[in-house]
Amino acid sequence: MKRFLLVALLLANANYARSLGVGETAPEFELPSLLPDREDLTISKTRGIITYLDFWASWCGPCNISFPEMIELKDEFKNQPVEVIAISVDKKRELARRFLGRHRINFKVAIDVTGNTAEAFDVPGMPTSFIIDSKGKIYSEHEGFRKGDMKKIREKIKTLLIADQT
Amino acid sequence: MNYLKQLILSCATVVVMGCETVAPWDREVLARPEMQLSTDPMGDALFEQVYLSKEASAGGYKTAGGGCGCN
Numbered sequence: 215m216k217r218f219l220l221v222a223l224l225l226a227n228a229n230y231a232r233s234l235g236v237g238e239t240a241p242e243f244e245l246p247s248l249l250p251d252r253e254d255l256t257i258s259k260t261r262g263i264i265t266y267l268d269f270w271a272s273w274c275g276p277c278n279i280s281f282p283e284m285i286e287l288k289d290e291f292k293n294q295p296v297e298v299i300a301i302s303v304d305k306k307r308e309l310a311r312r313f314l315g316r317h318r319i320n321f322k323v324a325i326d327v328t329g330n331t332a333e334a335f336d337v338p339g340m341p342t343s344f345i346i347d348s349k350g351k352i353y354s355e356h357e358g359f360r361k362g363d364m365k366k367i368r369e370k371i372k373t374l375l376i377a378d379q380t
Numbered sequence: 381m382n383y384l385k386q387l388i389l390s391c392a393t394v395v396v397m398g399c400e401t402v403a404p405w406d407r408e409v410l411a412r413p414e415m416q417l418s419t420d421p422m423g424d425a426l427f428e429q430v431y432l433s434k435e436a437s438a439g440g441y442k443t444a445g446g447g448c449g450c451n
Contacts, residue, residue: 303405332405
C-alpha cells in the first residue's frame with residue numbers, strides 16, 4: 215500500500231520536473247514568421263551567432279516593458295553577430311499582430327500556436343528569454359521582465375561576444 | 381477499519397493525481413482581467429499604502445497576480 219502511494223505521488227509530481235537547463239543544446243524549431251515580409255524561422259539558421267530568444271504573449275503585461283528594450287537591444291548590436299528573435303505563444307495570430315502594431319519591431323518574430331516550442335524550451339513563465347551562444351547551447355535563462363533586467367542581459371551578451379572573439 | 385483507511389487514502393491519491401498545472405503558454409484565459417483575484421488593483425494599491433503607513437509593515441496577506449505566469 216505504501217509503495218503504491220509513493221509511486222502515485224511521484225507520478226502526480228511528474229509535471230513539475232524541468233529538464234532543459236543552462237549548458238544544454240537549444241531545441242530545434244521551425245516556426246512561421248508573424249511579420250509578412252520575413253521568412254520562416256529556424257534555430258539552425260542562428261548557429262554561429264549569439265541569439266536572444268524571447269517567448270512572449272499579447273496577454274502578458276511585462277511583455278509591454280520588454281519589447282521596447284528588445285528593440286533597443288537589436289539596435290545596439292545591429293553590427294555584431296547577435297540575433298533577436300521573439301516567439302509569440304498566442305493562440306490567435308490577430309492578437310499577436312495587434313500587439314506588434316504598438317511597437318516599431320526591428321527583429322524577427324515567429325508564432326508558436328501549438329505551444330510545442332515553448333514546451334521544448336520548458337518555458338517557466340511569460341515572458342521568458344534565453345541567450346543561446348554561437349554553438350547553439352543555452353547560456354542563460356531569464357524568467358519575467360522588470361525595468362533594469364535588460365542591463366544584465368546586455369552584459370551577458372557582451373561577455374559571450376568577447377569570449378567568441380578570443 | 382483498515383479497509384476504510386485504505387479506501388480514503390486511495391481516493392485522496394487519485395484526487396491529488398488529478399491536479400493539473402496549466403502551462404505558462406496556455407494561461408491566456410487566466411490572464412484576463414475578470415480572472416484576477418482582485419477586481420480593483422488601484423484600490424488594492426491604495427489600501428497597501430495606507431496599511432504600510434498605519435502599521436509600518438507590508439505584504440504577507442495575498443498572492444501576486446491571477447495566474448498568467450507574468451512577473
